[in-house]
Amino acid sequence: xxxxxxxxxxxxxxxxxxxxxxxxxxxxxxxxxxxxxxxxxxxxxxxxxxxxxxxxxxxxxxxxxxxxxxxxxxxxxxxxxxxxxxxxxxxxxxxxxxxxxxxxxxxxxxxxxxxxxxxxxxxxxxxxxxxxxxxxxxxxxxxxxxxxxxxxxxxxxxxxxxxxxxxxxxxxxxxxxxxxxxxxxxxxxxxxxxxxxxxxxxxxxxxxxxxxxxxxxxxxxxxxxxxxx
Amino acid sequence: xxxxxxxxxxxxxxxxxxxxxxxxxxxxxxxxxxxxxxxxxxxxxxxxxxxxxxxxxxxxxxxxxxxxxxxxxxxxxxxxxxxxxxxxxxxxxxxxxxxxxxxxxxxxxxxxxxxxxxxxxxxxxxxxxxxxxxxxxxxxxxxxxxxxxxxxxxxxxxxxxxxxxxxxxxxxxxxxxxxxxxxxxxxxxxxxxxxxxxxxxxxxxxxxxxxxxxxxxxxxxxxxxxxxx
Amino acid sequence: xxxxxxxxxxxxxxxxxxxxxxxxxxxxxxxxxxxxxxxxxxxxxxxxxxxxxxxxxxxxxxxxxxxxxxxxxxxxxxxxxxxxxxxxxxxxxxxxxxxxxxxxxxxxxxxxxxxxxxxxxxxxxxxxxxxxxxxxxxxxxxxxxxxxxxxxxxxxxxxxxxxxxxxxxxxxxxxxxxxxxxxxxxxxxxxxxxxxxxxxxxxxxxxxxxxxxxxxxxxxxxxxx
Amino acid sequence: xxxxxxxxxxxxxxxxxxxxxxxxxxxxxxxxxxxxxxxxxxxxxxxxxxxxxxxxxxxxxxxxxxxxxxxxxxxxxxxxxxxxxxxxxxxxxxxxxxxxxxxxxxxxxxxxxxxxxxxxxxxxxxxxxxxxxxxxxxxxxxxxxxxxxxxxxxxxxxxxxxxxxxxxxxxxxxxxxxxxxxxxxxxxxxxxxxxxxxxxxxxxxxxxxxxxxxxxxxxxxxxxx
Numbered sequence: 011x012x013x014x015x016x017x018x019x020x021x022x023x024x025x026x027x028x029x030x031x032x033x034x035x036x037x038x039x040x041x042x043x044x045x046x047x048x049x050x051x052x053x054x055x056x057x058x059x060x061x062x063x064x065x066x067x068x069x070x071x072x073x074x075x076x077x078x079x080x081x082x083x084x085x086x087x088x089x090x091x092x093x094x095x096x097x098x099x100x101x102x103x104x105x106x107x108x109x110x111x112x113x114x115x116x117x118x119x120x121x122x123x124x125x126x127x128x129x130x131x132x133x134x135x136x137x138x139x140x141x142x143x144x145x146x147x148x149x150x151x152x153x154x155x156x157x158x159x160x161x162x163x164x165x166x167x168x169x170x171x172x173x174x175x176x177x178x179x180x181x182x183x184x185x186x187x188x189x190x191x192x193x194x195x196x197x198x199x200x201x202x203x204x205x206x207x208x209x210x211x212x213x214x215x216x217x218x219x220x221x222x223x224x225x226x227x228x229x230x231x232x233x234x235x236x237x238x239x
Numbered sequence: 240x241x242x243x244x245x246x247x248x249x250x251x252x253x254x255x256x257x258x259x260x261x262x263x264x265x266x267x268x269x270x271x272x273x274x275x276x277x278x279x280x281x282x283x284x285x286x287x288x289x290x291x292x293x294x295x296x297x298x299x300x301x302x303x304x305x306x307x308x309x310x311x312x313x314x315x316x317x318x319x320x321x322x323x324x325x326x327x328x329x330x331x332x333x334x335x336x337x338x339x340x341x342x343x344x345x346x347x348x349x350x351x352x353x354x355x356x357x358x359x360x361x362x363x364x365x366x367x368x369x370x371x372x373x374x375x376x377x378x379x380x381x382x383x384x385x386x387x388x389x390x391x392x393x394x395x396x397x398x399x400x401x402x403x404x405x406x407x408x409x410x411x412x413x414x415x416x417x418x419x420x421x422x423x424x425x426x427x428x429x430x431x432x433x434x435x436x437x438x439x440x441x442x443x444x445x446x447x448x449x450x451x452x453x454x455x456x457x458x459x460x461x462x463x464x465x466x467x468x
Numbered sequence: 469x470x471x472x473x474x475x476x477x478x479x480x481x482x483x484x485x486x487x488x489x490x491x492x493x494x495x496x497x498x499x500x501x502x503x504x505x506x507x508x509x510x511x512x513x514x515x516x517x518x519x520x521x522x523x524x525x526x527x528x529x530x531x532x533x534x535x536x537x538x539x540x541x542x543x544x545x546x547x548x549x550x551x552x553x554x555x556x557x558x559x560x561x562x563x564x565x566x567x568x569x570x571x572x573x574x575x576x577x578x579x580x581x582x583x584x585x586x587x588x589x590x591x592x593x594x595x596x597x598x599x600x601x602x603x604x605x606x607x608x609x610x611x612x613x614x615x616x617x618x619x620x621x622x623x624x625x626x627x628x629x630x631x632x633x634x635x636x637x638x639x640x641x642x643x644x645x646x647x648x649x650x651x652x653x654x655x656x657x658x659x660x661x662x663x664x665x666x667x668x669x670x671x672x673x674x675x676x677x678x679x680x681x682x683x684x685x686x687x688x689x690x691x692x693x
Numbered sequence: 694x695x696x697x698x699x700x701x702x703x704x705x706x707x708x709x710x711x712x713x714x715x716x717x718x719x720x721x722x723x724x725x726x727x728x729x730x731x732x733x734x735x736x737x738x739x740x741x742x743x744x745x746x747x748x749x750x751x752x753x754x755x756x757x758x759x760x761x762x763x764x765x766x767x768x769x770x771x772x773x774x775x776x777x778x779x780x781x782x783x784x785x786x787x788x789x790x791x792x793x794x795x796x797x798x799x800x801x802x803x804x805x806x807x808x809x810x811x812x813x814x815x816x817x818x819x820x821x822x823x824x825x826x827x828x829x830x831x832x833x834x835x836x837x838x839x840x841x842x843x844x845x846x847x848x849x850x851x852x853x854x855x856x857x858x859x860x861x862x863x864x865x866x867x868x869x870x871x872x873x874x875x876x877x878x879x880x881x882x883x884x885x886x887x888x889x890x891x892x893x894x895x896x897x898x899x900x901x902x903x904x905x906x907x908x909x910x911x912x913x914x915x916x917x918x
Contacts, residue, residue, distance in 0.1 A: 012725045012747045037529040037566075038552035039545055090607035098605055110606050113528060114570030114613030118354070121567040125347070125792075126799030126842060128360035128376070128383035133616040134574060137647035139598075140608065147357070149387075153647075154357040158378075175749075175758070175785045179443065182563055184546040186529050189565040193800060208785035214408065215444040216787040217565070219757050221727050221749065221802050241500045241522045266754040266791075267777035268770055319832035327830055339831050342753060343795030343838030350792040354567075355574030355617060362841040363799060366872035368823070369833065382872075404524075404533070404560045411788055413771040415754050418790040422575060437560035445562040446790070448532045450502050450524065450577050 014176040015205050015226045019049035022199045022227040026055045026164055029082075033120060033162035033191035034062040034072060041184035043168035044071040045229040046201050050166070051075055057082045061120070061160060063113060063187065065089030065097035073097070081106055085160065087113035112140060115157055117190055123159035124193025124222070132157045162195030169218070172202040173209075176223030177216045185217065192222040199225045243405040244434050244455045248278035251428045251456040255284045255393055258311075262349060262391035262420035263291040263301060270413035272397040273300035274458040275430050279395070280304055286311045290349070290389060292342060292416065294318030294326035302326070310335055314389065316342035341369060344386055346419055352388035353422025353451070361386045391424030398447070401431040402438075405452030406445045414446065421451040428454045481675030483627075483656035491516040492671075493582055493624055493654050497523055501579040502572075504528065504614055506596075507551040509624050510582035526578055528610040530569045533561025550610065573610070573617035581618035583611060585625045585653075587640045590687060592650040592662040594623065595642035608645075615646030627655035627684065634686045636660065636667065657681060660689060668692075706900030708852075708881035716741040717896075718807055718849055718879050722748055726804040727797075729753065729839055731821075732776040734849050735807035751803055753835040755794045758786025775835065798835070798842035806843035808836060810850045810878075812865045815912060817875040817887040819848065820867035833870075840871030852880035852909065859910045861885065861892065882906060885914060893917075 016022045023046065026032070032050070036042030051074060060081050065088075066073030075081060077096040084106055089097050100106040111119070112134050122130055131154035135141040145156040167188045169178040178200055180188055192198040200218075205228045245251045252275065255261070261279070265271030280303055289310050294317075295302030304310060306325040313335055318326055329335040340348070341363050351359055360383035364370040374385040396417045398407040407429055409417055421427040429447075434457045484492070486509065494516035497503055504526045505513050514536070517523050525534040527549045534549060535556035543554035557563075572578060587595040594615055597608045615621055625635055636653065652670070653660045658681055659670040668690040672681055678691040709717070711734065719741035722728055729751045730738050739761070742748050750759040752774045759774060760781035768779035782788075797803060812820040819840055822833045840846055850860055861878065877895070878885045883906055884895040893915040897906055903916040 038548060040529070040548050040552075041546070088607045088609040090605040094605075101605060102603075108606075110608060112608050112612040113566075113610040114574055114617075117566035117570050118356075118574075122359075124800045124802075125796035126362060126801060127347075128362065128378040128381065130351075130359040131357035132574070133355060133357065135612045136616065138612060138644045140612065149357040152357065173785060177785065177787060180563075182443070182544065182546040182557070183527070183530050183548060185563055185565050186569075187566045190567045193796060193802070211787075212444075213758075213782055213787045214411070214446075215441075216789075217443075219787040219789060219793075219797075220785070221751070221757055221797055267773060269754065269773050269777075270771070317832045317834040319830040323830075330830060331828075337831075339833055341833050341837040342791075342835040343799055343842075346791035346795050347799075353575045353577075354571035355576060361799070364837045365841065367837060367869045369837065402560060406560065406562060409788075411769060411771040411782070412752070412754050412756050412773060414788055414790050415794075416791045419792045422571060422577070440562075442533075442557055442562045445564075448562040448564060448568075448572075449560070450526070450532055450572055 013174040014220065014224060015174050019045060019227055020052065022225045023049050023053045026050060026053055028055050029057045030055060030163040031059040031061065031161065033165040033195050034060060035167045035187040035191055037063050037186040039067060041168050041180070041186045041188055042071050043166045043201050046166040046199060047071040047075050051078055051080065056080050059083045059085065061085040061116070061162065063087050063116065064091060065094045067091065068093045076100055076106065083107040083109065085109040085111055085116070087111055087116050110140060117187065119157055119160040120190050120194040123161040124190065127159060129156050129158050131155070160194065162191060163197065165191040165195035165198040167192055167198060167200040169200045169202050171204040171206050171211065172200055172226040173206050173211055175208060176220030176226055177211050178202070178218040178223060179211055179215065180217055189218045192218045197224045198222055199227065201227050201229045203229065203231050242403045243449065243453060244403050248274060248456055249281065251454045252278050252282045255279060255282055257284050258286045259284060259392040260288040260290065260390065262394040262424050263289060264396045264416040264420055266292050266415040268296060270397050270409070270415045270417060271300050272395045272430050275395040275428060276300040276304050280307055280309065285309050288312045288314065290314040290345070290391065292316050292345065293320060294323045296320065297322045305329055305335065312336040312338065314338045314340055314345070316340055316345050339369060346416065348386055348389040349419045349423040352390040353419065356388060358385050358387050360384070389423065391420060392426065394420040394424035394427040396421055396427060396429040398429045398431045400433045400435050400440065401429055401455040402435050402440060404437060405449030405455055406440050407431070407447040407452060408440055408444065409446055418447045421447045426453045427451055428456065430456055430458045432458065432460050481673050484673055486512060489624055489654050489656060492659060493622060494518070497580060499523065502526055502577060504573070504578050504581040504618065506581065506583040506611065506614065508584040510584055511551060513582055513624070526572060528569055530564050530566060531557065531561065533558040570610070570613050573613045576617060576619060578618040580620045580622060581614040582622045582624055583614060585623045585635065586642045587635050587637050588623050588650050588653050589637055589640050590662065590666055592648045593640050594621065594645045594650050595640040596645045598643040600642050611645050615649045620651045621649045623650050623653045625653065625655055627657040634684060636685050636687060638687060657684065666690065706898050709898055711737060714849055714879050714881060717884060718847060719743070722805060724748065727751055727802060729798070729803050729806040729843065731806065731808040731836065731839065733809040735809055736776060738807055738849070751797060753794055755789050755791060756782065756786065758783040795838050798838045801842060801844060803843040805845045805847060806839040807847045807849055808839060810848045810860065811867045812860050812862050813848050813875050813878050814862055814865050815887065815891055817873045818865050819846065819870045819875050820865040821870045823868040825867050836870050840874045845876045846874045848875050848878045850878065850880055852882040859912070861910050861912060863912060882909065891915065
């Protein structure tokens with residue numbers, strides 16, 4: 011019997027290595043797997059390359075991971091926010107590298123990783139500083155920039171429900187990067203509020219099929235955390 | 240009020256022009272929009288480029304469109320089937336052009352069209368006759384072939400239910416190419432067995448959001464047709 | 469020599485308020501349009517969409533059919549807009565993941581996006597993501613994806629900077645967001661189309677002449693037809 | 694001269710039946726594996742998967758967790774496999790669209806695919822989609838996507854053609870499906886790994902010597918360890 015549900019966050023992250031690329035879901039606080047990130051802090055992996063849309067908010071989750079000095083490089087679309095002060099200090103001190111990527115390229119580059127695409131010509135950012143040094147090409151009169159996939163060693167996902175085969179569903183706009191990073195990482199770990207029996211999720215409505223998910227771990231619903239995020 | 244539900248198949252296809260590229264959903268008989276294809280035959284458009292995984296089965300749908308001589312070119316992954324005799328005769332007589340595309344490239348090239356990607360490096364078919372004359376590149380030690388999007392003027396989709404904003408859900412493996420071709424075509428027309436009120440489809444479970452669908456038309460459930468397909 | 473005091477001419481026009489600009493943008497959005505309202509000023513357009521018309525608001529984080537802010541106490545922090553503010557979903561709306569959401573932009577499925585700007589050039593170049601200041605934390609979000617993807621890119625901005633310089637320029641001096649992407653600009657002074665022949669006013673606030681608008685803009689602006 | 698009749702040596706081995714080959718393939722599929730069984734011969738592997746093990750069958754047309762054929766009268770023609778035959782869905786299975794389905798292949802998410810073949814070369818080249826006959830209707834389906842995508846590509850085929858030529862060859866003469874993609878070949882005579890050092894038998898049918906296997910194959914085959 012295949013059971014991808016593990017008993018603890020510690021177990022779900024036990025083998026994350028120093029220097030890993032960690033894809034983290036979430037857009038602002040929605041879909042941000044704070045409990046898994048706390049687990050990653052406790053686990054101790056260092057020199058991480060982290061991919062997330064933002065650069066942490068306040069003191070929880072990614073902000074805490076940054077504060078603890080575990081992040082060598084952040085690949086991100088929007089690190090500038092009122093409460094992203096940990097990132098800001100580290101960045102100004104030259105202690106974290108930033109690769110700024112337009113949000114759609116962030117999504118599409120990870121989608122390419124999951125789909126086995128070697129590179130793709132994308133119109134976004136053509137003619138801007140974010141395309142500097144990149145290969146460009148005109149195709150049918152339109153200008154494109156060549157973009158490469160972003161592969162992850164680990165993906166940290168916040169979903170709503172999961173079953174023992176790793177099937178996932180999400181809650182509203184907390185879905186955001188979840189299904190994309192699940193496919194882009196070697197080991198996708200999903201925190202869920204509910205683990206359900208096989209068959210409880212309608213096969214028509216499964217958003218991330220279990221093939222993309224290696225581990226599922228249940229966390230308690232913490233309304234306070236969600237609002238703080 | 241926006242109402243994408245049209246009253247008849249004739250109305251849904253009234254403006255299809257000669258020479259159009261028509262993306263047709265379905266894999267074998269599953270998801271094959273036979274009623275829409277019958278409508279296209281009645282509508283009369285000629286010199287069509289048709290994209291479908293197969294080359295028609297028996298006497299219905301795509302097979303009938305081929306038989307009627309409306310197809311100039313077929314872009315397809317698997318035209319060889321026991322009951323694809325109309326295609327076979329036309330092909331042997333040099334009356335229809337064939338572009339053979341690996342099935343995943345067919346899907347990914349249409350996905351690229353819908354996603355605004357200009358071209359992509361794909362490992363499929365590298366070193367084979369189907370990559371002959373195409374640009375190749377080695378990326379991180381792996382070989383890729385450059386593939387271009389397939390855009391459609393019209394997409395013909397078979398879905399299960401649709402609402403007046405064009406939101407669609409499918410039935411089991413009849414989903415196949417539907418969501419992909421909806422996004423790849425200028426005008427996506429979906430035949431559905433049920434038109435439902437707005438809100439009847441759960442926002443978490445909508446498979447094709449209405450932004451990708453221009454017209455929805457209700458057809459009667461014809462078990463006989465489905466089995467013949 | 470007795471000095472004759474120089475009389476500064478009284479300003480003969482009143483700039484439009486942000487709400488009036490937002491309402492002006494909203495008036496250009498037809499029923500059935502798929503629209504993305506950028507963070508900042510453009511969000512205000514949402515407050516001026518005519519309630520009788522069905523217009524589909526897209527949010528980059530995976531929402532189509534976005535509704536207004538929830539009433540106090542009804543917030544769901546899993547349902548937020550691009551600016552991370554709680555929103556609602558209209559009946560008929562849907563959720564999807566980020567790759568699909570940006571396919572909607574990049575694939576040309578959005579009819580209109582409305583963006584803020586630091587500068588817009590006469591050729592439609594847009595600068596709205598970075599002031600170019602060396603110590604600024606750069607952040608781009610979805611602006612570059614929207615700029616190349618939407619069928620029409622509308623910009624909503626003040627006509628002049630706080631120091632009185634035109635934000636409509638011959639060539640952007642701030643880092644670009646997109647090249648030749650802007651169709652129309654809505655400011656507190658006028659609505660102006662970017663055309664192959666240059667700037668063309670669609671409307672001007674009452675009391676402002678086309679000559680004075682051109683002078684303030686530092687560029688020739690054609691009079692409305 | 695009185696003729697001494699030449700005695701043809703009796704065949705000392707019996708080739709494996711298709712079912713036995715299928716069972717042999719099935720024995721190499723570990724629990725939890727994500728597996729695609731190609732149309733034709735490989736479909737038979739499904740009949741030999743041990744009922745106690747959970748193995749996930751993928752079908753290119755958007756199914757994960759494919760189950761066995763339905764009982765007569767229970768067919769749903771919207772639920773078919775790659776060979777267009779009616780199937781069922783296991784509890785816990787899911788449906789998805791074609792682009793996602795081929796992402797599962799191309800993205801390296803499938804552990805194993807089992808394909809038929811016309812020829813396999815010593816370097817793992819696969820030829821299984823076209824005989825090269827000029828009048829044949831070409832058809833490729835998902836074979837090329839599977840060949841480059843799955844972590845391991847297993848081939849299941851007769852060892853020899855009907856005219857007695859080896860289908861394991863130095864270089865394929867039929868048009869290629871994929872270059873250097875095959876890991877292991879299961880035939881009616883042996884199970885053979887494609888290694889950087891050449892062909893290496895894993896097992897051979899009883900009574901067939903490694904020398905005779907090599908002779909039939911027309912290529913050196915290393916003996917099983």
